[in-house]
Amino acid sequence: MSVLVYCEVSGGSLKKASLEALSEGKKLAGALGGSLNAVVVGSGLDAHIDAIKNHGAETIYVADSADHENYVPEAHLTAVADAAAQASATVCLIPATTRGRELAPRVAVKLDAGLIEDVTGLTGEGGTVAAIRPEYAGKVYRSVKANTLPMVVSTRPNTFDAVADAGAGARVDLSLDYSAKAKVVETRKAGGEKIDVAEADRIVGGGRGLKEPENFKLVEDLAETLGAAVAASRAVVDSGWRPHAEQVGQTGKVVSPTLYIAVGISGAIQHLAGMTTSKTIVAINKDKDAPIFKVADYGLVGDAMEVLPALNAELKK
Numbered sequence: 548m549s550v551l552v553y554c555e556v557s558g559g560s561l562k563k564a565s566l567e568a569l570s571e572g573k574k575l576a577g578a579l580g581g582s583l584n585a586v587v588v589g590s591g592l593d594a595h596i597d598a599i600k601n602h603g604a605e606t607i608y609v610a611d612s613a614d615h616e617n618y619v620p621e622a623h624l625t626a627v628a629d630a631a632a633q634a635s636a637t638v639c640l641i642p643a644t645t646r647g648r649e650l651a652p653r654v655a656v657k658l659d660a661g662l663i664e665d666v667t668g669l670t671g672e673g674g675t676v677a678a679i680r681p682e683y684a685g686k687v688y689r690s691v692k693a694n695t696l697p698m699v700v701s702t703r704p705n706t707f708d709a710v711a712d713a714g715a716g717a718r719v720d721l722s723l724d725y726s727a728k729a730k731v732v733e734t735r736k737a738g739g740e741k742i743d744v745a746e747a748d749r750i751v752g753g754g755r756g757l758k759e760p761e762n763f764k765l766v767e768d769l770a771e772t773l774g775a776a777v778a779a780s781r782a783v784v785d786s787g788w789r790p791h792a793e794q795v796g797q798t799g800k801v802v803s804p805t806l807y808i809a810v811g812i813s814g815a816i817q818h819l820a821g822m823t824t825s826k827t828i829v830a831i832n833k834d835k836d837a838p839i840f841k842v843a844d845y846g847l848v849g850d851a852m853e854v855l856p857a858l859n860a861e862l863k864k
């Protein structure tokens with residue numbers, strides 16, 4: 548019995564969500580009485596092996612080739628399946644990033660395994676896996692226990708702590724035999740060098756309460772001061788004020804930052820679906836009865852146009 552963690556490298560960096568999954572995998576392997584192993588696919592991976600080792604991996608299965616510069620699902624699927632077979636993995640953890648959400652169901656089918664997606668809690672009990680996952684747009688948290696193994700579990704980014712706890716880190720190189728249905732010709736990053744909202748540790752989100760697109764400058768200024776990403780509600784994305792890449796919610800991105808500041812966002816259930824697992828939520832809204840205050844840790848009733856410049860000036864000090 549062993550736990551295998553898929554470690555995601557993209558844009559030349561190892562995703563923090565992978566280290567979180569490793570730390571959670573280590574606990575799970577301990578509870579199930581097995582070892583923790585990792586699999587990583589990409590090009591120029593040497594720089595990331597130590598971090599994976601230092602977060603508990605006993606064996607690291609590595610598919611490192613210029614062919615893997617771009618993400619090709621069939622290659623990553625083959626690597627995970629090969630590593631799972633070699634490690635006799637009974638649980639496979641995959642970070643529920645945009646890529647992980649695509650990869651996890653494919654892996655489950657390939658391994659003829661069960662699938663529990665986007666979990667926010669994970670334990671090993673009685674030789675099997677128990678997890679907690681948000682459902683109905685975050686209105687309820689469901690406890691799920693696996694009836695059967697193997698099981699594929701995707702872990703929500705920013706929910707678990709990444710804790711350094713070194714494993715043996717023995718390296719096993721994989722050479723992959725796969726055929727891809729499509730070829731990646733070019734990858735262009737939406738939003739240029741801006742912090743991606745899905746990965747940001749701090750987020751300032753703006754909604755229709757900002758009245759007009761120009762007022763988003765106030766949100767951008769505060770985000771810059773905090774080193775945060777800018778997010779948007781669907782209302783302002785649909786109005787063309789902000790790009791869809793910034794939309795948070797049921798039909799946008801699911802985020803779980805340390806800090807989420809919602810400015811002029813009412814807190815519709817579809818928006819909450821994307822951000823209620825944020826660690827600290829601050830709401831700024833002029834309506835004291837706005838639903839966003841029900842999920843906020845700190846609430847500020849006031850006009851965003853007055854509050855934002857004052858808050859930014861204080862934070863800059």
Ligand SMILES: Cc1cc2nc3c(=O)[nH]c(=O)nc-3n(C[C@H](O)[C@H](O)[C@H](O)COP(=O)(O)OP(=O)(O)OC[C@H]3O[C@@H](n4cnc5c(N)ncnc54)[C@H](O)[C@@H]3O)c2cc1C
Pocket residue numbers: 753754755756757779780781782783794795796797798799800810811812813814815816817818821831832833834837849850851852
């Ligand atoms: C199938 C479906 C999927 C959806 N998916 C998403 C999604 O992914 N993400 C998403 O966000 N929405 C989504 N929606 C839309 C959602 O239902 C809401 O319509 C949307 O979230 C509202 O955006 P908002 O809060 O910016 O605007 P509003 O609901 O109009 O709220 C504006 C808020 O600003 C406050 N305000 C006004 N003036 C000021 C001021 N001067 N200072 C401070 N506060 C002020 C108001 O009190 C109000 O609370 C979806 C809807 C459907 C049906």
